[in-house]
Amino acid sequence: xxxxxxxxxxxxxxxxxxxxxxxxxxxxxxxxxxxxxxxxxxxxxxxxxxxxxxxxxxxxxxxxxxxxxxxxxxxxxxxxxxxxxxxxxxxxxxxxxxxxxxxxxxxxxxxxxxxxxxxxxxxxxxxxxxxxxxxxxx
Numbered sequence: 001x002x003x004x005x006x007x008x009x010x011x012x013x014x015x016x017x018x019x020x021x022x023x024x025x026x027x028x029x030x031x032x033x034x035x036x037x038x039x040x041x042x043x044x045x046x047x048x049x050x051x052x053x054x055x056x057x058x059x060x061x062x063x064x065x066x067x068x069x070x071x072x073x074x075x076x077x078x079x080x081x082x083x084x085x086x087x088x089x090x091x092x093x094x095x096x097x098x099x100x101x102x103x104x105x106x107x108x109x110x111x112x113x114x115x116x117x118x119x120x121x122x123x124x125x126x127x128x129x130x131x132x133x134x135x136x137x138x
């Protein structure tokens with residue numbers, strides 16, 4: 001939706017993501033024996049849906065034969081935490097039961113920890129981002 005008033009152009013863009021399909025996997029603790037198989041259909045589950053709203057403000061100033069354009073763009077205005085990816089064993093972006101099964105407690109000498117193993121910022125969409133800009137058109 002775009003609106004122009006008092007020399008300002010305001011654009012709001014809404015996005016809805018239905019959640020892409022993925023194929024669940026089996027936890028380590030659920031498999032026993034070489035012939036054990038619990039079949040999951042390909043793409044039988046979906047990542048949670050998410051939405052976001054982006055805002056763009058634009059103001060132009062005529063200067064001789066040039067135009068100075070100033071703008072502000074705000075991505076993810078409401079700072080919604082959308083899920084981009086999940087651990088296939090749990091269907092959650094921040095819990096992997098396979099890593100948890102390998103957890104042996106805290107050890108200060110150990111490189112990496114359980115929390116470091118499951119902390120995946122790439123499993124979430126970007127937080128709010130604000131961009132300011134100037135452009136000259138002629």
